[in-house]
Amino acid sequence: MSxxxxxxxxxxxxxxxxxxxxxxRGSAEAPEEMCFIAGVGEVLPGLERRLLGLRVNxxxxxIIPAEExxxxxxxxxxxxxxxxxxxxxxxxxxxMQVLPANLPFPAEYPGRVKEVMEDRVxxxxxxxxxxxxxxxxxxxxxxxxxxxxELEPLKQxxxxxxx
Numbered sequence: 001m002s003x004x005x006x007x008x009x010x011x012x013x014x015x016x017x018x019x020x021x022x023x024x025r026g027s028a029e030a031p032e033e034m035c036f037i038a039g040v041g042e043v044l045p046g047l048e049r050r051l052l053g054l055r056v057n058x059x060x061x062x063i064i065p066a067e068e069x070x071x072x073x074x075x076x077x078x079x080x081x082x083x084x085x086x087x088x089x090x091x092x093x094x095x096m097q098v099l100p101a102n103l104p105f106p107a108e109y110p111g112r113v114k115e116v117m118e119d120r121v122x123x124x125x126x127x128x129x130x131x132x133x134x135x136x137x138x139x140x141x142x143x144x145x146x147x148x149x150e151l152e153p154l155k156q157x158x159x160x161x162x163x
Contacts, residue, residue, distance in 0.1 A: 006039035011142035
């Protein structure tokens, strides 16, 4: 029976919640499913480390601390922007999610409006889960060697990042 290790195709049933009890993936009633190739950077490194060595039907619960998940909130990612950066028909409000268009890199997730002042808007560009410990419940459904066809595009992608 295969163990989760480098280049293994893995399918899991899982639930993910925060300390507050808020469900991020799955729910108390139903898990979500996730499939990935181990060791090629498709999942959070802290998650993958905790899965290594597991086999089909193994069930585990663990916590990934914020530092290993999406990090702690970075004060430099809380920025004050002029209302002028918003289109005239957009009225920002606290909690509103925005995708800034003029970033020097593509946004992976929306920023969140923290505060609206008369002439400025405070945006939090930290990952939405920054500062949160992640509570996982996992059941391993499938582990098998990945096929060359499954590995090829991932290995190419990996060599691009390393180059």
